[in-house]
Amino acid sequence: MIRVESLNDLWQARESLDEPVAIVPTMGFLHEGHLSLVRAAKKRATSVVVSIFVNPTQFNQETDLEVYPRDVERDLALLENEGVDLVWIPTNEVMYPPGFQTWVEVGEIANPLEGEKRPGHFKGVATVVSKLFTAVQPQIAFFGQKDAQQVAVIKQMTRDLNFPIEIVAVPIARENDGLAMSSRNVNLNPEERDASVVLYQALQAAKIAYDGGERNGDALRLLMKEIISAQPLASIDYMSCADPSNLQELEVIASEALISLAIYIGKTRLIDNLILEK
Numbered sequence: 001m002i003r004v005e006s007l008n009d010l011w012q013a014r015e016s017l018d019e020p021v022a023i024v025p026t027m028g029f030l031h032e033g034h035l036s037l038v039r040a041a042k043k044r045a046t047s048v049v050v051s052i053f054v055n056p057t058q059f060n061q062e063t064d065l066e067v068y069p070r071d072v073e074r075d076l077a078l079l080e081n082e083g084v085d086l087v088w089i090p091t092n093e094v095m096y097p098p099g100f101q102t103w104v105e106v107g108e109i110a111n112p113l114e115g116e117k118r119p120g121h122f123k124g125v126a127t128v129v130s131k132l133f134t135a136v137q138p139q140i141a142f143f144g145q146k147d148a149q150q151v152a153v154i155k156q157m158t159r160d161l162n163f164p165i166e167i168v169a170v171p172i173a174r175e176n177d178g179l180a181m182s183s184r185n186v187n188l189n190p191e192e193r194d195a196s197v198v199l200y201q202a203l204q205a206a207k208i209a210y211d212g213g214e215r216n217g218d219a220l221r222l223l224m225k226e227i228i229s230a231q232p233l234a235s236i237d238y239m240s241c242a243d244p245s246n247l248q249e250l251e252v253i254a255s256e257a258l259i260s261l262a263i264y265i266g267k268t269r270l271i272d273n274l275i276l277e278k
Ligand code: AMP
Pocket: 025, 026, 027, 028, 033, 034, 036, 037, 142, 143, 144, 145, 146, 147, 170, 171, 172, 173, 174, 180, 181, 182, 183
């Protein structure tokens, strides 16, 4: 496994890779969710590149960036074990050279949900992912369905900017009790960890209601709200039942819906989602 930091070293290493090349962008502190992306990438591509970069411009709160967990040596051991070909760990100076002033901003699809609650977040994401795409020149890129709006934003950007890259969304990897895996889960104390299962419980309750015939968006949002509100350590950032194609809230579900949640458990903000299908 080759490990590089500078752009020159990346370009040189990239030349040695057999195509098709896949990229798995990450912010490190890897868990099984990230590794499921790597495994999906290994199945589809001849060479797999993983980037590890805690992108400061997608954090809209300084404290969130400060407490973001990091362990590069552990990450490298995990990636080596998965048979990854190339790991790129750029510094802030590589990604944002002095005087940096060029941004990628995606339109309406980036506005609701995470975009509304985390102003500037998707501007940071779209900018850094387009820089990763330009530098690595992959044929396929893998993202987690855990960040459902991020997948939608990246697909839109890829179409709009004519990147010749296939975007693949990988299902959410979960702990045994249903909690979606996340690097942020280590910031939960034991009591908060127990409480955090409430996100999955709320989504499951909405799915059961939907499977039982409920098609009213408000009814599903209310059901999730009641379940979250019953957990004293949880506070709601948003709850959504939206059209997966444009992420606009639905009054009535005609065919499909993306139900998604952002919930604070103590100081830790967790997100999760589920697709309701016919
Ligand atoms: P992050 O390091 O949090 O930026 O995540 C890097 C990639 O891994 C993103 O595409 C995430 O959506 C994906 N990811 C994170 N957690 C999970 C999970 N539990 N299941 C599947 N993909 C995930």
